[in-house]
Amino acid sequence: MVVHQESAERANRLFHALADATRREIVTLTLTGEQSVSQLARRFPMSFAAVQKHVAVLERAGLVTKQRQGREQRVRGNADALREARRLLDQLADVWRGRIDRIDAILTDPDPGPGPGPGNSENSENSGEHAHASDRHQEEP
Amino acid sequence: MVVHQESAERANRLFHALADATRREIVTLTLTGEQSVSQLARRFPMSFAAVQKHVAVLERAGLVTKQRQGREQRVRGNADALREARRLLDQLADVWRGRIDRIDAILTDPDPGPGPGPGNSENSENSGEHAHASDRHQEEP
DNA sequence: CTGATGTACAACCATCGGGTTGTACGTTAG
DNA sequence: CTAACGTACAACCCGATGGTTGTACATCAG
Numbered sequence: 001m002v003v004h005q006e007s008a009e010r011a012n013r014l015f016h017a018l019a020d021a022t023r024r025e026i027v028t029l030t031l032t033g034e035q036s037v038s039q040l041a042r043r044f045p046m047s048f049a050a051v052q053k054h055v056a057v058l059e060r061a062g063l064v065t066k067q068r069q070g071r072e073q074r075v076r077g078n079a080d081a082l083r084e085a086r087r088l089l090d091q092l093a094d095v096w097r098g099r100i101d102r103i104d105a106i107l108t109d110p111d112p113g114p115g116p117g118p119g120n121s122e123n124s125e126n127s128g129e130h131a132h133a134s135d136r137h138q139e140e141p
Numbered sequence: 142m143v144v145h146q147e148s149a150e151r152a153n154r155l156f157h158a159l160a161d162a163t164r165r166e167i168v169t170l171t172l173t174g175e176q177s178v179s180q181l182a183r184r185f186p187m188s189f190a191a192v193q194k195h196v197a198v199l200e201r202a203g204l205v206t207k208q209r210q211g212r213e214q215r216v217r218g219n220a221d222a223l224r225e226a227r228r229l230l231d232q233l234a235d236v237w238r239g240r241i242d243r244i245d246a247i248l249t250d251p252d253p254g255p256g257p258g259p260g261n262s263e264n265s266e267n268s269g270e271h272a273h274a275s276d277r278h279q280e281e282p
Numbered sequence: 283c284t285g286a287t288g289t290a291c292a293a294c295c296a297t298c299g300g301g302t303t304g305t306a307c308g309t310t311a312g
Numbered sequence: 313c314t315a316a317c318g319t320a321c322a323a324c325c326c327g328a329t330g331g332t333t334g335t336a337c338a339t340c341a342g
Contacts, residue, residue, distance in 0.1 A: 008162040009162075011159075011160075011162070011165065012160050012161065012162060013160075014160075015156045015157070015159040015160035016156070016157070016160035018152075018156040018160075018230075019152075019153050019155075019156035019157035019159075019160055020153065020330090021144055021149040021150075021152070021153060022330095024149075024152065024233065025144065027233055028233055028236050031233065031234075031236055032236060036288075036289095037288075037289070038287080038288055038289080041288095046330090046331070046332090047331075047332065047333080048288085048289085049289095049290090049291085049331085049332075049333080050330070050331055050332075052289075052290075052291090053329090053330070053331085054330090057329095070288090070339065070340075071287070071288050071289075071338065071339040071340065072287095072288065072289085072339095073288075073289065073290095079234055082230055082233055082234045083234070085230050086227055086230045086231070086234075089159075089223055089226050089227045089230070090227070092165065092168055092169055092172065092223055093172075093220055093223045093224070093227075095169050095172050095173060157299095161299095161300085163300095177318075177319095178318075178319070179317080179318055179319080182318095187300090187301070187302090188301075188302060188303080189318085189319085190301085190302075190303080190319095190320090190321085191300070191301055191302075193319075193320075193321090194299090194300070194301085195300085198299090211309065211310075211318090212308065212309040212310065212317070212318050212319070213309095213317095213318065213319085214318075214319065214320095
């Protein structure tokens, strides 16, 4: 039960991908217009392979998509992924604004979903306290 | 050259700090209420020192602040830093929307381009020119 | 056909990141 | 005072990252 891994890892990949200036530039460039990998590579002071790796990281994070076209691989930025990242930030901020009661909801599941259906999950134990963080620790030696 | 380093590294630190689930949780926890480091540490399945390091990373990124109080160190989340991160994301998105105004910090694109309707995508292989990227070998033969 | 171009991928290397333990030190509780 | 608590920090693993070079292969230009 440690914070829905899927969404947590998605967020990890997203922010990690954004935590590099080169990659942010690639996103910018490919948002304004498709670019082939070698076109991109020519713009940066590093090897083609290095840029290739950056693109791969961005792709795994969903920030760009690649599409074969002849012998080229066109890279296109994905604005939706940026929105996704923004959403995640907003969620944290919302917690601060007190607009959240189910903290573990945002920590575990990014989908607040429509109605707060009662039959949500089997979780929901410690509502009184917030954030059980990961609620497993304190072992006895 | 290369994208103002100061702000670039700021962004690097911010996103890097956010690229870890434990750290995001710490931000959440400390946004809802101050917590001492050891209080935080008790909530996570890792050593005190590990949590200490996470807090340090968050602090360097400006996402939390520490304040001594007796023998405790109270950690408080900083919502402004989250806003800052959001601003950075919005900048990238704005490029895409063609609302570039201060893109200086992102890329020096002299091509205001035609109607940048959001529904572009099919754009063209814009001449590219100096995206400066990193101001080295970007010459077209 | 041959050659240049664009990709993919493996191997390698140096550094960073996240985690651990251990130690030292100030502060608070008894 | 002494003991427990909260913190800081160093030293140390080890896996992940970011970069390189080198090779292989497909596609496009002549």
